[in-house]
Amino acid sequence: MKSLRSCGELLTASSSWFLAPCFCIPRECHGAHVSGLWELRWMGVCDSTMGLKSILFVMALLLSVSTFPFLGAAAAIKTYFNETAYLPCQFINSQNISLDELVVFWQNQEKLVVYELYQGKEKFDNVDPKYKNRNISFDEENWTLRLHNVEIKDQGDYQCFIHHKGPKGLVPSHKMFPPTKLLVIANFSQPEIMEGSNSSSKSYRNLTCSSIQGYPQPEEMYFLLTTENSTIKYSTTMQKSQDNITELYNVSISWSYSGFHDTTNRSIICVLCVSEMCLFSKPYDIVPPKTHPPPKDDILWITALSLVIVGVTVFFLVRWKRKKKQPDLSRECQESGESVLVFSADCRFAASSPSTAFWSPLASTQGTQTETIKVEEALTL
Structure with a gap:
């Protein structure tokens, strides 16, 4: 396989840069892609007398970077807005050293001191002004810094440092690496x-x-x-x-x-x-509009009104037909030439023959009873 690099050239693999030695893959490893060593073939590793141990070393380095990314990058911690962020120090106090002998402090990505615990007591001399009025506390059991009421501007990297105060002064004993990356999120309201x-x-x-x-x-x-x-x-x-x-x-x-x-x-x-x-x-x-039927009350009113109109119409039609069929008595009497008495609107009778003078005094003396009889006879005819 032809080499893709020269000896000691800077290689890149899994987003990490390193200076690789010059060695080649033994003949028995030419099928390395089958057993998982294909990255070495792709890199063009060759032209060296180094053996399988160097190959395994490089492979372990590649696997460590790809499998454990936190070895080369900051571990991320997500915290909700206005809640508490827990920033670890990752210190193991195997010697059970008292806090009275230690100086513990955290710095942000701008190298500003966020919090300082000097021999077991909080100290604000070195703390940046924007953190002095913040609600910050230290958890001694877990060696964790609690940053309360987190804000969006608190995002970034945080590092913990521990110095041991001895007879000769402060001696660095712990530096957290990689730093902790704080991500602040806030849930949007429901759209x-x-x-x-x-x-x-x-x-x-x-x-x-x-x-x-x-x-x-x-x-x-x-x-x-x-x-x-x-x-x-x-x-x-x-x-x-x-x-x-x-x-x-x-x-x-x-x-x-x-x-x-x-x-x-x-x-x-x-x-x-x-x-x-x-x-x-x-x-x-x-929802598409629909034609709704009128309410039941409206239906009842419309039905009742219709019945009333029909009833009144039928009543007047019946009366009109009866009136049309009723005969005109005065006209019929005149055509027949008979001597009958006809009453006028003021209830006075007049004779239609020469014998009217004879009946007139009698009619005037008999009064209302005679008129009633004549009216009934006329109606009967």
Whole structure:
């Protein structure tokens, strides 16, 4: 196999740089990719008289970096905003040294002293001013620094140092490496979909989805429109604002939806993705309008009114037909030429023949009884 490097060249493997010696893979290791040594073949290790021990040494170095990344990188600790962060010192007090003989302090990535315990007592002379008024305490049992009410600006690397105070002064006895990386996160509120105040049109609605008080900055925010047969993603520009004090984010997106004329049920969901987690809003359901029957009370009123109108109409029709069939008595008497008495509106009788003078005094003396008889006879005819 042809060499890909010269002797002593700086190699890179698993994101770590080191100066590798010049050696080659023995003949029996040419099939190393089968047994897991393929990285050595890829590196072009060759042209050397070194044996299998050197190969195993390099392989162990590669495995240590890839399997135990904390050996070359800071261990990360995630803490929620406004809660307590526990920063370990990773010190094993095998000799059971008293705190009265030790000086323990933590530094941040800017080399600023966060906390100092000088011979068992807190000391603030070397502590940076921005940490002096913070709620910070030391756990003696676990050798851990407790940083209370964590803020976004507390993110970064922290290192613990321990010096032993002896007759000759302070002697460094422990330096934590790698440092602890503190990550601060804040959960966003559940996204909420609301209609805009200017959504007066029936054909479309201005929808806004918002979420507040979160960290870190969201990666994506979008709408999901779900119908009976499909789900469609609508991505819009995300509006972001960050508080100058807390450094928390407020985010929102807007969308003008114009499918309200559809006749099928639909649902809209807002999705907010931060890191490897996504938050979902409550569904915004869109139900097509339906024609509802009138209330039962209205039906009863309409039915009653209809019956009254029909009854009154029938009543007047019957009366009109009866009146049309009733004969005109005075006209019939005149046509027949008979001598009958006809009463007028003022109840006075007049004779229709020469014998009227004879009946007139009698009619006047008999009064109302005679009139009644004549009326009944006329009605009978």
